[in-house]
Amino acid sequence: MQYQDRNNGSLAPENAIIGRFMNGSESAFAELVDLYKDRIHQFIICVLGPDREAEDLAQEVFIQIYRSLRTFKRESSFSTWAYAVTRNVCRHRLRARGREMRLFSGGEESGDLLKAAAAVPGPGSSLETKETKAVIRAAVEALPPIHRAVLFLNCWERLSYEEISRVLDIPVGTVRSRLHNAMAALAGIIKPVLGPEK
Amino acid sequence: MRCMDDGNIADYLCEELPEAERAEVRAHLSCCARCRSKLETFEQVRAAAASAPPARVSDGFTAGVMLKLKEEQPAAASDSARVSFRALFTPAYGLTLAALALCLIISAVFLKRKAGLPRPAVQTIFLSDGPAAANRGFYGTADIPLENGVDSSAAEPGRVNTDACRTADCGIL
Known part of the structure; x- marks a missing residue:
């Protein structure tokens, strides 16, 4: 199965942009925002769920990135660092809202996953059809935030377990178990949609 | 190798297994339809x-x-100015200021004391190149006339009286 590789196997394009920003180019930062805005926005939605403030938060994230980009030491990839900044902004927002931070620190996993699996629609024919994609998207959205975030970072961003653990500030073992649970729950949804086993 | 659980399959798919284990899994997949099917499902999920x-x-x-x-930049600039003023009250700056103040106080006390000290007595050196009325003790006090009861010939502190001086004072030279 083929899916888009974000970096096309080459050096990440943001490296050159960051270099120009470090040399004082303000327009380079606008390019960086353009490159990452949808991804950061999606990650916020993964963490917080569909949220009308997601875009405001994404702006806040970029302002934080702008303020601290000069201290970015390139020990990790820019995306890992940017997602960690995003996680912190989401954390602060959740705290400000007075919600428990169970999202990042544990919580009831299997119960929510069962709920997600229960949202299985009728059978489809293939992964490529519009209906199937909508079903899968709905199933992903029905997952608890902790699983959505891990799934997004692993499947979309192709981050390793180690990188995800740094982004979400959780142990690698927790990343592994959350990813397995999320994939197993989604597999339970996808199987009937795709029909009988080959 | 035994059949793989979901965790192993996901690890394999995400390339999180070391190469030796990957080879084992590949070998197992080539002969186990059940695990292959699981792997395909996980690939579809991903x-x-x-x-x-x-x-x-x-x-x-x-x-x-x-x-x-x-919009933020002007605000940030004034913030940094405020921070630099506040920095004067941070411990490092505070200590430096306190040390400086102490130095000033010590210097002031020292200078004041120095200024208030009695001057050491100045000794008048009498050198003589001949008889002179001012050279008391050389000829004796009886030689020196008093003007209005004051010894006008009393040498000024630090002044070296010689006969020539005395003569000059007398208006001879």
């Missing part, structure tokens, strides 16, 4: 999760961020 593009932000998002940054 592809499905990756197939949905990220939720797009509205147009003008980037311009909005850049505008906010521009």
Whole structure:
């Protein structure tokens, strides 16, 4: 199965942009925002769920990135660092809202996953059809935030377990178990949609 | 190798297994239809999760961020000025200021004391190149006349009286 590789196997394009920003180019930062805005926005939605403030938060994230980009030491990839900044902004927002931070620190996993699996629609024919994609998207959205975030970072961003653990500030073992649970729950949804086993 | 659990399959798919274990899994998959089927399902899950593009932000998002940054910059500049004033009260600056103040106080006390000390007595040196009325003790006090009861010939502190001086004082030279 083929899916888009974000970096096309080459050096990440943001490296050159960051270099120009470090040399004082303000327009380079606008390019960086353009490159990452949808991804950061999606990650916020993964963490917080569909949220009308997601875009405001994404702006806040970029302002934080702008303020601290000069201290970015390139020990990790820019995306890992940017997602960690995003996680912190989401954390602060959740705290400000007075919600428990169970999202990042544990919580009831299997119960929510069962709920997600229960949202299985009728059978489809293939992964490529519009209906199937909508079903899968709905199933992903029905997952608890902790699983959505891990799934997004692993499947979309192709981050390793180690990188995800740094982004979400959780142990690698927790990343592994959350990813397995999320994939197993989604597999339970996808199987009937795709029909009988080959 | 025994059949793989979901965790092993996901690790294999995400390339999180060391090469030796990957080879084992590959060998197992080549002869186990059940694990192959599981792997295919997981591949589909991963592809499905990756197939949905990220939720797009509205147009003008980037311009909005850049505008906010521009608005923030003057505020940030005044903040930094405030911080530098506040820095004077940080422990490092406070200690330096205290040390400086102490030095000033010590210097002031020292200078004041030095200024108030009685001057050491100045000894008048009498040198003689001949008889002179001012050279008391050389000829004896009886030689020196008193003017209005005051010894006018009393040598000024630090002054070296010689006969020539005395003569000059007398108006001879």
